[in-house]
Every structure is written in structure tokens, then in C-alpha cells.
Amino acid sequence: MSVVVITGANCGIGLALAEQFTKRGDDVIACVRSNSPELKATGAEIYDGIDLCDGEAIQGFCEKIAGRPIDILVNNASTYNDRNLVEDIDVDAVRKEFETNVLGPLQLTKGLLPEIVKGGKIVFISSSLGSIEENETGSSVGYRMSKSATNMLAKTLCNELWERFISTTTIHPGIVPTKMSEFSGIRLPEDAAKGVISRIDKLSLDTSGMFWHQDGRQILW
Numbered sequence: 001m002s003v004v005v006i007t008g009a010n011c012g013i014g015l016a017l018a019e020q021f022t023k024r025g026d027d028v029i030a031c032v033r034s035n036s037p038e039l040k041a042t043g044a045e046i047y048d049g050i051d052l053c054d055g056e057a058i059q060g061f062c063e064k065i066a067g068r069p070i071d072i073l074v075n076n077a078s079t080y081n082d083r084n085l086v087e088d089i090d091v092d093a094v095r096k097e098f099e100t101n102v103l104g105p106l107q108l109t110k111g112l113l114p115e116i117v118k119g120g121k122i123v124f125i126s127s128s129l130g131s132i133e134e135n136e137t138g139s140s141v142g143y144r145m146s147k148s149a150t151n152m153l154a155k156t157l158c159n160e161l162w163e164r165f166i167s168t169t170t171i172h173p174g175i176v177p178t179k180m181s182e183f184s185g186i187r188l189p190e191d192a193a194k195g196v197i198s199r200i201d202k203l204s205l206d207t208s209g210m211f212w213h214q215d216g217r218q219i220l221w
């Protein structure tokens, strides 16, 4: 039985993760901006009203669960605001993407670090759009940059936390029909979550600091 903290667990892939972790007997602590009946139905312990752009809310959450050993932290919540070409980009939308996708998870991870156990795992749900090597098109530069920064955070944490026996990974869940993808996509959230959990289960210090597709393919940075 593991204690798993998941952000953005009220819907989409985060909800599917909460459902599958609770179903197999793990204790899920959901850190969400908004609650949902589906999340309540999982039996997860829910902390709502936590906006990742609100430093005080994040700090308040960390204080509330201080002293609880955490086995797995899944930084899943994210926003995708502007899909334009650079010439049409809304810089304020990009700023929001950085606050939500990078700075919020950074603060949350920092705040929860004292509670992450030896042998614990820190997971970032990233995107193949954050891969510089695999980028062959334009558009969505804010989201792309935020996910590249997420990847850098995971890799840096890997180096810093190795000696504390904590491993990190970034995982691309595939293209999944959720609010974020405007419900277009080929893989159901349940299937994506199954693959993500399989990657988390296989994560060890030996494979720490790598970028995976949930289907098991390694993605180039």
C-alpha cells in the first residue's frame, strides 16, 4: 500500500489515476482546484481550492499534510492556453502556462519533499510536445516551453535526490480525449493511466531521470 499525492485528480487522466490507485488499495491524497463527484466516488482524501498559481494555497496544502509519509507524488495538473504560432502568441497566456505547469509544481514538490520517503518517487506528467529532439512543427510554444522546463525540473531533481534514494520521471500519457485536448484523442484516460502507473511501478533509481511515453517507449529530451 502506497500513499500517492495526485494533482488535478478531479477529471481526465488525473481522475483515472486516482481511480486506479485507490482500486488497488493505495491511499490517494488528491490536491485539486475543483472537486468532482467522480473524484469523491474514488474515496480519495480530497483537498480542493488549491490553484497552482496561488503560492499561499500550495503552502497551506503542504502544511496540512506535513508529517504524512508520501511514497509517490504525481504532478499531473496542467494548462494548455495558447496553440498559436509565435507571431500570434498571447504572452500572458504563456505566463499562466509557466505558473501552472512549472512554478506551481516546483513549489509543491519543494514543499512536499520532506515528506517523501526513502525509495519514494516523484512523477511529472509531461508531454511529447516538450521534447526538443522530437519537435518538427510550430505552434503551442508556451505549452511546449513549459513542458521542456518540467522535464528539466525532473532531471535536476533526479541528480539532487539520488543520494536520498528518491527517483523521478517524466511521462507522456499519449493523446487522450480530455478537457485539455478538447476531447479529441485516441486513447481513453483509463488506458493512459494504466500505462502511466506501469511506468511508475517500473521506476527505480536505475531508471531515474528519464522521459517515457506511457506505452514504454523512451522519448528523447
Ligand SMILES: NC(=O)c1ccc[n+]([C@@H]2O[C@H](COP(=O)([O-])OP(=O)(O)OC[C@H]3O[C@@H](n4cnc5c(N)ncnc54)[C@H](OP(=O)(O)O)[C@@H]3O)[C@@H](O)[C@H]2O)c1
Pocket (backbone or CB within 6 Å): 007, 008, 009, 010, 011, 012, 013, 014, 032, 033, 034, 050, 051, 052, 053, 075, 076, 077, 078, 079, 100, 125, 126, 127, 128, 172, 173, 174, 175, 176, 177, 178, 179, 180, 181, 185
Ligand atoms: N490529454 C492529452 O492529450 C495530453 C497529452 C499530453 C500530455 N497531457 C498531460 O496530461 C496531464 C493531465 O491532463 P488531462 O489531459 O487529464 O487534462 P484535463 O482533463 O484538462 O485536466 C487538467 C487538470 O489540471 C487542472 N488545472 C489546470 N489549471 C490548474 C491550476 N491553475 N491549478 C490547479 N489545477 C489546475 C485542472 O483543474 P480544473 O478541473 O479545476 O480546471 C484539471 O484537474 C497534463 O499534465 C497534460 O499536460 C495530456
